[in-house]
Amino acid sequence: MFAISLGDDGAELCPLEVWQAEELLAHMDRARELVDAWIPLAASVTDLDSARALLQRYAEKQAADTGRLYGIRLDGVLLVGGVLFRIFDAQSGNCEIGVWLEPAAQGRGLITRAAERLIDWAVHVRGMHRVEWVASAANTRSIAVAQRLGMARDGVMRQNYLHRGVRHDTEIWSVLAPEWRARAGH
Known part of the structure; x- marks a missing residue:
């Protein structure tokens, strides 16, 4: 398996595959309380079969070039989070990144x-034009990441997202390829 370094602290980005379902489930059990407050990922990975199903869905999305899923590891061993292209539309040049962390x-x-690694790849390798970030308006940590990435706030969809019986406002953030290239000095 390959891994991409995320810096000198032993953090790496690597693909998650179906055979790693047990590891994903253990990670999700550690992350469940934090993740479940914002997105249905934790609620959808509750046992080995559901972990396999999620990983299989993303394997199929990757094969169809419509999504990808990566894990974040510390010291090459411990799975502590993940990032994904929830939506990846190469024809339109639009994609959406999703994230979680324990x-x-x-x-x-x-x-x-x-x-940053995913956006670099999407823009510089795949030629994507627009990368989106979608988050509950109450998820200040997620919105802070979008800001650190240099994304612009496109708007708010009021009470559009029902999660755990509560309606959430959703903020849409994005960065366009020319903005990303300018940020990186390319």
Whole structure:
């Protein structure tokens, strides 16, 4: 398996595959309380079969070039979070990044660094024009990452997202390829 370094602190970005379902489930059990407050990922990975199903869905998305899923590891071993292309539309040049992290790994910049790698690849390798970030307006940590990535706030969809019986406002953030290239000095 390959891994992309996220810096000199032993953090790496690597693909997650179906055979790693047990590891994903153990990670999600550690992350569940934090992740479940914002997105249905934790609720959809509750046992080995559901972990396999999620990983299989993303394997199929990758094969169809419509999505990808990567894990964030510390010291090449411990899975502590992930990033994904929830939507990847090469024809239109638009994609959406999603992220999550378990509590013990917060505050290290892992999500920001992993998202930067995904955006670099999407823009520079795949020629994507627009990269979106969608978050509950109440998820201030996620919105702070979008800001650190140099994204612009496109708007708010009021009470459009029903999660755990509560309606959330959703903020849409994005960065366009010319903006990303200018940020990186390319």
